[in-house]
Amino acid sequence: MGKRLAAWLIAALAAPSVAAAPVDPLAPTGHWSAYTAGRAQLPPMGWNTWNAFGTDISEEKILGSAQKIVDTGLAAKGYRYINLDDGWATKRRQPDGHMIMRADKFPSARIGGDTPTFKPFTDRLHAMGLKAGIYTDLGRNTCAEAYNPTETDLPKGNVLEREVGIYGHIDQDIAVYFKEWGFDYIKVDGCGLRDYGPDSPRVRSGRFRALQPIMDSAEVTRANIPAIQAMFRQINAALARENPDGDYLLSLCIWGAANVRAWGKDYGGISRTSDDISPAWGRLLVNYDSSVTRSLYAHPGSWNDPDMLFIGAGDFDADHLTEARSHFALWAMLNAPLIIGADLRKTPQSLMDIFGNADIIALDQDPAGNQAVLAYDSSDLQILVKTLASGDKAVAIFNRGSGAYDVDLHATHLKFAETAPIELTDLWSRQSTSFTGKTKLHVAPRETLIFRAHGTHVLQGGLYLSEQPGSVNPAVDGVVRPTVDPTIFRTAAGWAGTNGAGDRPTYAGWGGARPDSTPYGQILQVAGKQYAAGIGILANSRMEVRNIHNARRFTAMVGIDDSATDKTHPVTFAVYGDGKLLASSPAVKWGEAAKPLSVSVAGVKLLELVARGPGGDDMRLPVSWGEAALMER
Ligand code: GLA
Numbered sequence: 001m002g003k004r005l006a007a008w009l010i011a012a013l014a015a016p017s018v019a020a021a022p023v024d025p026l027a028p029t030g031h032w033s034a035y036t037a038g039r040a041q042l043p044p045m046g047w048n049t050w051n052a053f054g055t056d057i058s059e060e061k062i063l064g065s066a067q068k069i070v071d072t073g074l075a076a077k078g079y080r081y082i083n084l085d086d087g088w089a090t091k092r093r094q095p096d097g098h099m100i101m102r103a104d105k106f107p108s109a110r111i112g113g114d115t116p117t118f119k120p121f122t123d124r125l126h127a128m129g130l131k132a133g134i135y136t137d138l139g140r141n142t143c144a145e146a147y148n149p150t151e152t153d154l155p156k157g158n159v160l161e162r163e164v165g166i167y168g169h170i171d172q173d174i175a176v177y178f179k180e181w182g183f184d185y186i187k188v189d190g191c192g193l194r195d196y197g198p199d200s201p202r203v204r205s206g207r208f209r210a211l212q213p214i215m216d217s218a219e220v221t222r223a224n225i226p227a228i229q230a231m232f233r234q235i236n237a238a239l240a241r242e243n244p245d246g247d248y249l250l251s252l253c254i255w256g257a258a259n260v261r262a263w264g265k266d267y268g269g270i271s272r273t274s275d276d277i278s279p280a281w282g283r284l285l286v287n288y289d290s291s292v293t294r295s296l297y298a299h300p301g302s303w304n305d306p307d308m309l310f311i312g313a314g315d316f317d318a319d320h321l322t323e324a325r326s327h328f329a330l331w332a333m334l335n336a337p338l339i340i341g342a343d344l345r346k347t348p349q350s351l352m353d354i355f356g357n358a359d360i361i362a363l364d365q366d367p368a369g370n371q372a373v374l375a376y377d378s379s380d381l382q383i384l385v386k387t388l389a390s391g392d393k394a395v396a397i398f399n400r401g402s403g404a405y406d407v408d409l410h411a412t413h414l415k416f417a418e419t420a421p422i423e424l425t426d427l428w429s430r431q432s433t434s435f436t437g438k439t440k441l442h443v444a445p446r447e448t449l450i451f452r453a454h455g456t457h458v459l460q461g462g463l464y465l466s467e468q469p470g471s472v473n474p475a476v477d478g479v480v481r482p483t484v485d486p487t488i489f490r491t492a493a494g495w496a497g498t499n500g501a502g503d504r505p506t507y508a509g510w511g512g513a514r515p516d517s518t519p520y521g522q523i524l525q526v527a528g529k530q531y532a533a534g535i536g537i538l539a540n541s542r543m544e545v546r547n548i549h550n551a552r553r554f555t556a557m558v559g560i561d562d563s564a565t566d567k568t569h570p571v572t573f574a575v576y577g578d579g580k581l582l583a584s585s586p587a588v589k590w591g592e593a594a595k596p597l598s599v600s601v602a603g604v605k606l607l608e609l610v611a612r613g614p615g616g617d618d619m620r621l622p623v624s625w626g627e628a629a630l631m632e633r
Contacts, residue, residue, distance in 0.1 A: 026542045033544060034475075047339065093115075099164065190228075190254035294371075309328065333371075372396065382443055415459065466534060531627055542610045553632075569622055594624070
């Protein structure tokens with residue numbers, strides 16, 4: 001008996017009979033469990049103060065960019081949220097704890113009487129057809145209070161007055177921000193839970209109260225994940241209470257720490273997968289890598305957030321249009337939030353044209369919500385493919401490196417038939433070409449070619465699950481001990497520069513579920529047979545699959561992946577439809593040929609795919625749902 005099962009039984013026996021039965025995480029629920037509250041059916045688009053201004057914000061600067069968004073037609077293209085980041089708060093009033101904003105920087109606030117209010121500001125944005133976002137921190141103090149080089153724009157007053165984070169004030173603050181001030185979006189940062197330990201220089205200085213850290217960006221094992229999740233649950237309850245119309249969006253900003261790359265999808269509309277972007281190519285690679293292998297963790301309602309756009313500065317300014325276009329194209333392929341971070345009052349037309357590329361925006365905002373999947377992977381060059389609601393594909397050829405490449409793009413990369421013509425439309429030049437089988441393309445250093453592709457699906461009458469990651473949720477992905485993901489690029493352009501010991505691997509998530517790949521990045525292979533399509537996941541996992549196209553049949557070739565080091569323990573695969581068992585495989589072992597599963601799912605709304613193994617804490621048993629597909633008949 002596995003350790004996990006044993007612990008489960010002991011708990012069951014020890015529990016009084018009135019207590020709820022212990023939950024078997026692999027038992028079907030019949031429910032889609034990823035987050036769908038609020039308004040993140042599509043990745044949010046908009047603008048944020050941070051990359052352009054840091055804490056040096058003002059109403060004039062913000063409304064200037066907001067006006068540009070409207071006047072240039074970007075608002076009509078979907079850029080809607082105008083978000084305040086850190087720096088808006090002046091203090092938490094004592095003793096009632098009401099938050100006080102910087103009325104000196106927001107002249108419209110003076111209309112609000114003795115307690116300055118953002119209401120005139122949000123009213124103004126709403127009247128412009130826009131939405132308004134605000135910022136807070138999970139702890140008592142924010143990131144800028146920990147890191148800003150000067151005091152000028154930081155909260156003022158005594159220790160308690162400078163505690164402008166949400167800790168201990170969740171219900172009160174959410175009511176102020178949403179009900180009283182009229183905001184529609186909140187970004188919740190995490191420095192307050194990380195940087196104010198009793199031994200930190202800030203606390204020692206006597207300027208801040210200590211808050212025992214429950215998060216450590218470098219060490220996932222030092223995070224109190226349930227405590228962090230409990231705070232987000234409480235924030236969600238307050239958001240739902242203060243926004244009966246459901247018009248709110250929760251942005252999780254704990255930078256890939258505390259294994260949030262695995263669970264952010266259950267707690268917020270968007271969730272940061274990495275530390276902050278900076279206008280440096282190396283940082284773009286880090287942030288992109290932290291999201292690119294996580295397509296199965298993004299869905300309508302819950303998106304990966306590799307951070308805001310930094311187009312307009314450094315390596316992404318108007319003198320670096322190749323890099324700026326790559327940044328935009330990649331973020332669209334990732335279904336990332338498209339949040340502009342430039343002072344639009346001064347942004348050159350060449351960059352405004354990038355933000356305004358409607359064809360690329362349409363990829364990001366495609367209603368199917370399928371984050372792109374890696375169809376070709378190497379350190380220098382990657383091919384990303386995204387299945388659109390129409391059945392067309394978007395394809396990006398990304399040159400990460402410093403040398404040019406001639407690339408063979410194959411129909412097979414697109415999961416299109418090799419014998420039928422494929423039409424490619426370049427989404428920058430709008431030029432179309434056509435090819436059959438394969439075509440040669442040239443990609444310059446740091447360039448991303450991006451096309452919309454129309455062709456014939458190689459799988460007739462159905463769609464592979466790996467073509468619809470937006471409808472597949474690894475509710476339990478089988479990762480028992482979160483471990484750092486060694487595949488994320490590590491840059492010398494990190495926040496510590498070359499100080500310290502280097503940019504060591506920090507982001508957990510290694511072993512998570514992946515489309516067209518094993519959890520550890522290899523090609524799916526069972527008993528010597530490779531599968532170009534399929535889902536790789538660990539044993540003791542449960543995936544929820546929405547049957548959005550009303551498919552009538554589910555098919556797959558299931559088995560233990562050849563990459564498994566455990567060659568003794570068997571795994572059983574089961575398919576549930578709306579909570580009821582539809583089919584299961586015999587117990588299969590390493591080296592056995594994959595077993596075919598073919599199940600009628602007519603009328604089923606939600607499938608659950610369960611791979612049950614021996615359990616135990618150190619199981620690293622990759623299994624393959626080879627060629628898993630939903631079929632019309
Ligand atoms: C953190 C966040 C950033 C920004 C700053 C503000 O670093 O990750 O996006 O909000 O704090 O201080």
